[in-house]
Amino acid sequence: MSPVPRGPLDGVLVADFSRVLAGPYATMLLADLGADVVKVESPAGDDTRQWVPPTRDEVGTYYLAINRNKRSIALDLKDAEDLEVAHALSERADVFIHNFKPGGLDRFALGYDDVAGRNPASVYCSISGFGATGGAALPGYDLLVQGMSGLMSLTGSPDGPPYRAGISVFDVMTGLNSVIGILAALRHRDATGEGQHVETNLLSTALSSLVNQSSAYVAGGVVPHRMGNAHLSLFPYEPLATGDGELIVVAGNDGQFRRLVDALGVPELADDERFDRVGRRNDHREELRPLLLKALAQRSAQEWFDVLTEAGVPCGPINDVRGGVELAERLGLEPVVLAGDVPTLRNPIRMSASPTRYDLPPPALDEHGHEVRAWLGLPST
Template identity: 55%
Template sequence: MGALCGIRIADFSRVLAGPYATMLLADLGAEVVKVERPGSGDETRSWRPPADACGTSTYFLGVNRNKRSVALDLSTGEGRERARELIAGSDVVVENFRPGTMDRLGLGPRELLAADPGLVYCSVTGFGTGAGAALPGYDLLVQAVGGLMSVTGEPDGEPTKTGVALVDVITGLHACLGILAALRHRERTGLGQVVEVSLLGSLLSALANQASGYVAAGVVPGRLGNAHPSIAPYETFETADRPIALAVGNDRQFAALAGLLGRPELADDERFRTNPDRVAHRAALRGVLQERLRTRTADHWADVLPAAGVPAGPVNALDEAFAYAERLGVEAVVEAGGTRQVAHPVRLSATPARYRLAPPALGEHTDAVFSARRDHDA
């Protein structure tokens, strides 16, 4: 039995942030009913390539397991009535429409919480419900205006987005956190509440040290490529065959690195003795290290450096990354209803994640969900 068994979620979200959150909660036992537009469904159903052997978008597959799908046309009175019927038997509502859309449909938080004070209502927006309410919440746009692209990329290159929709993923995690906190509050008081999560707010929080440097010290960072603004060496280097990443976080690790590279004197060099020294003389340090690292392969350094306590590893392609996880005993791939999926990242000893259902076909469970509801009421 999952940790969230007995919790029912009416999921009106689409694309990534909301569906990612509800999938994680479903893996932990929550019953999730995904509400989709008849005929087209979640936009990501048509986002391909890539697709699996059946032609289904892998984007959709990646965030929609353990859910049942119902097709409802919310533009009609019948569709809205069925949505209210679904919500009436649910503990949580998740939606990521433009602010005000659910209110216009009669499915907004004020109306629904008046009918059920114990309901947890989670709204995921791009830019909040104030002056930014009308702005479209696309991940790329938020990465641009939220500052992430300004610190990503080479110093002499253009601002660059991350290789995945990272802001959506972070926002989905924040939505999970808010929903679980609201459910805990309800457990104590019997009362639900509104949970609001925005892409912009989530990104600014996730900028972590970069954001803190600005807020606390007025420092506006720039792009450093793969280097770190506060730690050195903490970046990628060329080897004899492919790049390797070094993540040297303290002076002891640096001394070990210097010794393995055949340059033990570097640890006593006044330019490199401490981390602030190394950051101040980053360019000189990089030149010395790069010269030595180019003499051997990435696999050689990936063997000898970690063995000596120096964090290092090759820059893997995705197939290599999954193989690496398997070698380390980190469960990365599971099956959900015959579909290969990326494993839930949280390991619980008593109530582990379960993979009960494959990602659903559009409207696959409409009749079953509503006939079960009618049987329950009877």
């Protein structure tokens, strides 16, 4: 499928039966690293093709965000000839990935046992919302998991309603965990010749990703609550008002706090016994906050950004998405890359010897159907 060697995963064939976000994001990352990804879609196509607005050339930008470097084939698994293609692809694939409900592919002989029977060395990755046991019947939407995991209880103002994150954060993180699991399983296969079943789910990803917040409960018996933009264990670690707008100010340790108050012109605060240690600043944050705000009110956010950055204090403005992309451009990170003629975001991994690739634009539905069938030795429809 890939005549020119490229990328550390060159030669790895991925049969991608996933759709929407977690699975397609995972397979795009694998494709960026050189894997040949065959995106198997229903005749109606991946749902995100139609998740609009916004669009580019009448295709949802959601779809464009997570489907570069792939070939598309449309298969109706209820059709005998199309199912034969799916089985043939599963026999050849190094990696088989899907996010159907647990057991949803069994009736097509595409569940783990069937695929492993045809292809014992394959790495089979199942992505679900809540696992394959007690949560098998629950639909795996990111918003549901944000609510049910506890994340929404932590997001928003203390006296306001809970909020979802601005992105489908656990879909993305589950995609990342899936890639980690797949790469580990491929390494295991290299050593033993054995394939295996990799399972990820959104809820387990969510609880792991809540890190200090979930640990506060399981290790400390404390149920965290919404604190707006404040941090449970650090202060200051939040946006603070300046003379003309907010600036994110961080003092992650006592040294940073001393540099902060020195730069603000109130060095005596670092020696105040209420504020001279991290824990004490947390205990007395409501006394410290107005003192910091009074000092910050003397200059604009941009002026304080320059002053504090020069002093070695972590700080930054609150940008919109355009501002975030423009910042990355100014820093030389080259965040936008073309996949064909489609602007996409650069893979965040940089590798010196085997760089990521951006060869193929997100495919049209069934764009490579004839090519994939011919490669499998099956007649084109």
